[in-house]
Amino acid sequence: MNNERFSNYYKAQNIMPDSEWEEFMGALRTPLPTTFRVAGSREIAHALNQTIQDTYVPLLSNAVFEGESVPPPAQIPWYPEGLAWQFNVSKKVLRKSVEFKKFHSFLVFETEVGNISRQEAVSMLPPLLLDVQPHHCVIDMCAAPGSKTAQLLEALHAHDTVTSTSIPPGLLIANDSDYKRAHLLIHQSARLPSPALMVTNLDASIYPILKVPSGNPAGPRTAKKLQDQLLFDRILCDVPCSGDGTLRKNVGIWKHWQPMDGNGLHGLQVRILQRAMRMLKEDGRIVYSTCSLNPVENEAVVAAALNSHKDFELLDVSMQLPQLIRRPGITTWRPTVDRSINTVFDTYEDYTQTLDETQREDSKMLSSHWPPSNTKELNLTRCLRIYPHLQDTGGFFVAVLQRKQSTAISYSDRKREAEQDDLADVSAPETKKPKLLSDEPPADNSEASVDVENPSTPAAVVNSDIKDVEGERKSTPAPSRSQQKSKVADPSFKEMPYTFVASDDPVLQSCIERLKLTSDFPSHNILVRNPDGGAVRSFYVTNPLVKAVVENNDYTRLRLLTCGTKVITKQEAGRGLDTQFRVLGEGLPVVLPYINPESIMTSELSTLKTLLEAYYPLCTAFPEPFQSVIEARAGGSHIVRFPSGKWKDSTLTHDLVLPLWKSNVSVTLMIDKKAKSALSLRLFGEDITTAAREAAQKKGRAAPEIETARDSEEVQKPGEDDNALQMDSS
């Protein structure tokens, strides 16, 4: 594993002292440890972490494979509360060592139900540094496949309990411009259902203005106008990059690596960061990250963005995550101007002087590929560089940006600066002026007024009316349902719309009654996926902020792929029963706080064992008193609570609440088969489910696997630093 271009280029950049070079290259050639995070609500996460510490670490501490001892999983030292782990074993050990096989099954099933997230260690950094709170309005600009999105969502849901999901007041928009990859976000988010989540499929560099009703706490206030621009408290720009920080995992990069890839991505990276700066609240925070070591994709991007938005600065995070070994951002670098690692030019001007007019016009190099003259003033050393040899990780880059706290630049100063930037772009003849990246408003955003879009406009001044599509300056009331339908901005977008159901909709009301939901159930925030708002198949719940965004923005212009969380769905009942709605397993934690407690049955683990061992156990198969209780119930959707406690060798560390469906004579546990297996393993130490028995009978069929970092390279895309995809058991 070698690439001369790689060594030559990075040596020329002086990214580290010569004395560290061999160690750095050595680390790049060794396989990456497998890392994971214990996810879910804080209470579940701590209980599960305890299980790893008390059960699996001792079990794996004495593991020997083919005569050699295998190190057990260890906690990642810098991750808060010890909730992230790493282990370094080959696939062979995972498959063949009895102890690791057991651990492997545990990981697979807990991953499946969302309690464990397989994620590369360095990829956990950006969400930690973003510091998301439940009331924050957050956007993850380049989110797929979504491991950081999951982390952000967990932070938004910090107040969840073991049994119920909170409805946070904030919002998380997960966006990715790749349609297929954006669908991975939906798949991922199914593990963490949230009424505060939206998934969009847009180019982040031209992300449109989102409107919310005026006076919404997420937007600036004005007395006169009816709509404001939605601004964000937290923005993650985990941008597409050349991905050479993932060389340990994506060994294919060794062969093809060349620095012009970074040069090519620089422009898009700057535009995405600049767009984020325009969308940020006055006291907000942006994290910019890449899994590349290339300064052209890192410090150069941050410098260009800071120089175009003088009211921003880098935040000093040196005191955060004290156990994380990091290196400061660099202040000098020399981009290559061709594939042969020609890094001789100190400045853009030095380079262009060597070109004739035609060559200058054809050149793809930008002045922002080079360090600007004010690198010191920009405090680029506040950026974080993570190298593989420091703590046995991948390579990574993170920068945290915020609006300047100290200098109160007046609005007119900011406006003048912005105008000067624009002038710099257009005043000189193209061939003579340095090639700069302009920070233009989104091209597709005809609804934006200049004031609203001005990147430098303080929130208090942003409060001018938002122009409607005709360009006329006037206040725009929230569009009615029919208006939303007719104002189709993107006819190529074929997804079904999200329509809020009237809270007195008779189907919704009958649902509320039959499922014994209390009067505080958020019936005004329920939506369906069809244009007419008819309660056809499934109900989704959102929070008020998601509703405000959906109702004030055309869903096709947003390319809205998912929104809120599905909680109730139609169930065709068996013979003699009418069709009813039921609470979905994944939606139950959201609905639970609104279910009349008296309607919830209680039972013990022997009942749960019966429910796991068969798909449709007869009512008569259950021990008393549950047998009589369930027989007395009408057919349809029911909820059962298993209080924490011990039964035989099994211990339930916290209450468990699950949905059931009762037919005429039998009962079904309404969670998916992988969730059943996870539960079974956790409680009974083995998979006692029908599905597992059937699978075992099918000879030759491999057990589900969690891939190790060593196996993952084929599935990964350059510039992607984690393994959310490979977390699926298959």
Ligand SMILES: C[S@@+](CC[C@H](N)C(=O)[O-])C[C@H]1O[C@@H](n2cnc3c(N)ncnc32)[C@H](O)[C@@H]1O
């Ligand atoms: C490094 S990956 C993001 C990884 C992701 N943040 C995670 O933690 O799972 C970069 C992503 O950016 C997306 N992308 C590329 N160009 C984009 C653009 N112009 N706007 C939005 N997303 C873009 C790619 O499809 C890719 O999924």
